[in-house]
Structures are given as structure tokens and as C-alpha cells.
Amino acid sequence: MYVFSRFASLLPRIALLAGSFISALSASAADLAGGDLKVHGFISQGLVHTTDNNFLGQSDDQISRDFREIGINASWRLVPDIQLSAELLSHRAGGTDDGSVRVDYGLVDWNAFSSENGRAGLRVGRLKTAYGLYNKTRDVTFTRPSIILPQSIYFERTRNLTVSADGAELYAERYGEAGSLTASFALGKPKTKTEAAKVALFLSSPPGELEPRLAPDLQLLYEGAGNRYRLAFTALQLDLSYRPGAADRLRAGRFRLTPLIFSGQYNAERWSLTGEYAIRRTSVSNFGPYFPDSHAVGQSYYLQASYQFAPQWEVLLRYDAFYADMRDRSGKAFAAATRQPAFSRFARDWTAGIRFDVTPEFMLRAEYHHVTGTGFLAAQDNPDVRALRRQWDMLMLLASFRF
């Protein structure tokens, strides 16, 4: 297992090297490869203003510009069965991400079996984590239904745990008259050796390190009637061990997070209805008295309707709810035990948004959120718990360009 994980952690680097080599050759390689080298990218800049609390930077009664996504990717189909792809991403998100450039994915996709009824294969390297309907392209605003994804399921705060993982994924697809069925199973290590990952889990930054075990990730996806219906089930298990640092008050404890997600979408020609329901089992054990053991089952869901009322215009309405602990939805038991605000254990977000595609490559968006609770806010942006407010509103604007 150890050898495999060492191997798995090397592969993204290899894939990246191959990727940069290809990009360096760019124009000539494009000709050599018969035009099968493709380069694409995107850049998005958001503005965030909140009436209280900070989200994606210092937004409380000010305008935060600390929400920016820049990505560039290259893919090269060597032969019909093998594709190399890599993406570099800079993701700036308030106090949780400084925008430093990272390899978002870097992989070799080997389509080992293919017939007119289906295909199957293996992807190896740094892979985007299959997690609900939107996670694999979560940072590409053109593929999102709104400026921010529903935070109850796609937390900005804990994105490191689910954004991508180093490992391998088996996939199989079946194309039938009744629809297509896709199954994927991945084993990978998420990126947890970052401040953001630690703060997201501990709400502080202890000196030790989080060591991930290989996380299994299963997704089944059914797409019927030419993608009119899309139904998915995702099961992921994250298991992180803590290695205490020097003079650490915490002991060698363990986090286990097991989210299960049920997703459904109906797409008509001009409107869509989407809903996802997640149940998240979390357990914290053996950290000692300064970070007591706990076992909770969290619950998240949203229902979203979007409607294209003119060729380049779309509106969206969504209700999104997050509860850190199903048995303590109001957070009162938590508040009594910790003296932290009860409302930090849930968030209910009504969102209304509008999208204008100026051209296929250039998009403008505006979005209004009315939120009760602070459950998805990041501690980095809100260091003073006493300054948090239960009810808050947020206005977001975003411009995005892609090629």
C-alpha cells in the first residue's frame, strides 16, 4: 500500500512534466500531433459585499476583491486510447486561499476498452474528485449554475479535502437506448498539508501535520433521454491521521469524514431543476482533552431552478441548507457546551442570480444571498466569533472569460 501511494504521489509530477514539455513545444507539437494538442483556460474576478460577516475576504460593509480564479489546461491525445491532460490553477478566496499556482489536475487517461455500447479505462495521476454533480469542474464558473456553488455541499472552506486527489480511478460507461450509465471508483490522497485544510478541521492552526490515507471515492451516474435526467450517487470516505508537531497540545488523533450524496437534475430546453442531498458522518477521535472526541452526522441539501428567459440570459433561484449536526440542528446543545454561537452550526441560504452571456467566451453574473446562520463561513475571514451575526445578506458580481 505504501509503495503504491508513493507511486501515486509521483505520477502527477510525471504527468505535469509531460504536460509542460508538450506546452513548451506548443505550436510545432500541435502540428506533429495532428492538431490533437488543445489548450484552454479561464479567468474570473468576483466582487463580494456583505451586510455582516466576511465571505471570500473582508466583505463586511466593504467590497472584497479576493475572489479570483485563473486556470490554464492542456490536453494531448497521443493515440485514440490515451490522453494526457494537466491544468494549472490559481484560486484566490479570501483568507482560505492566497491564489498561489497549483497543479489542479495532471493525469493520463487510458481508455483500455471501447465498443459501440460502452467504454472502460483507467486514469492515473492527480485527479479531480467525483463529488456530486459539479465538483470535477468546481472552479470553472462557466460550468457552475451560480457565482458560488451551494455551500452546504461544495464548501469553499474545506475545498482542499475534495478538490482533487493523487491516485487512480477506474471508470466504465455503458451507452444504451434507455440512457447512459457511468461508474467510477477512485483511490487517492487529498491535499491536506495546508493551513486551510487544518483550519477547516480544527478551527485553529496546530503545529502538526494531517496525513491522509488513500480515500475511496465511488460515483454512479445515470443520464437518460439525452441528459434530460441526470441522477447520481456519490460515496467518499476521508480518513486523516494527525502527526503532532513540537510542543503540540494535540495528540495523534484521527478524523473520519464520510459524505454520501444523492443528486438529481431535470433539464428541459430552457429550464433546469437540480437538487442534491448529502449526509455527512464525521468522527473526531484521540486528540486528547484540548480537542474532544465527537461523532456527528451532518446534513446538507439544496433545490435550485434556473430558467433561460432570452437567448443570452438566465435566472436562478435556490434554497440551500446546511446543518453540522442533524441531532442538534438549531446548534443549541453545541452553544451550551462550547459558548460558541448556536447559529454557527447551520446556514440557510436563499439565492437569486442572473447570468448574461455577452459572447460564448465572456460572461457576467450578479447574485443575491439572504442567509440565516454562519455554518459555511471560514474562520480565517472571521477570526472574532463575537463579531458574527445570525442574519446577513450578500451581493456578488462576477465577470468571467474563457478560451
Place this chain on the structure above:
Amino acid sequence: MDEHLAIKFVGFLVRAVALYALSLVLLSANGKAQSAEPSMVAIAFPATSEEAVARASLRAIFGMLLQKWPGDTPVKVFVLRDDAPDHATFSKTVLQVFPHQLRMAWDRQVFSGQGQYPEQVGSAQEMLARVATTPGAIGYVKASEVTQNVRVLKVR
């Protein structure tokens, strides 16, 4: 204080527009594809081994999932621009997929490293020329525009 009022006003406006849109959604019936459009056909490189393709396979090919013909020749997919009427008609009547959904499926693959976009051509003439001269090529034109140099693929 003024700023708060402005935000609340914008919020109210956005919500009003969204509610109006939602009510339209709920009132309007599910839009069915009209059949008054010209009939479109899938075309392939003349030496392609296949004469007929299952609709599900054709969807997988234009969805950029299936990369090979049964004889192991790589598939090369040509499409018109998303807003070209013939693209919309082909998507809706032959593939039976809304063009917007096809675009979303391509985007999901390209930006996760799992696939590539099809090659876009500017006109039916260019489509015919490229499909006629590219081994493994597949595309579409109006039935009335088919020439001797391409093979029409029947949908099973």
C-alpha cells in the same frame, strides 16, 4: 445606511425577477421540439466501415466519449457553431440532446482533463470538405446538401 438600502433594493429586484422567471417556468409546458425544421443527417468519411449507428452510440460519439470506430480508426468529430440553426436541429432531432446540454457535457470533460472539444467548422461546405477528406471523420449536414464524397450514416 444608504448602502444597505441600495443592497436591499437590488436584492428585492433580483428576487422579484427570479420569482417572475420561476412562475413562467411553472406555467409554461415542457417545450417540445418542432418538426418543421429541415431534416439533418449524420455523415462520415466515405471509407468508414459503418453504415448504421445506434442513437446511443451517436450520442456518445458527439458527446466526445467514444473515440474509436469498431475497426479501431480514431473518430474525428466536426460540428458547427453552437448557435448555428443546423447544429441545434441536428442535436435536437437526430441526437435528441439539447445543444446546451451537449456544450455542458463537453465543458465538464475538457475542464477535468477527461476529454476534448470537437472541431468546429464555419459552414456546411467546410463540413462536407473536412468530412470527405479526414479518415474517421463524422459530422452532419442537411439531407439536401449531401454529396457523393461523404457517406450518410443511418440511425438505428
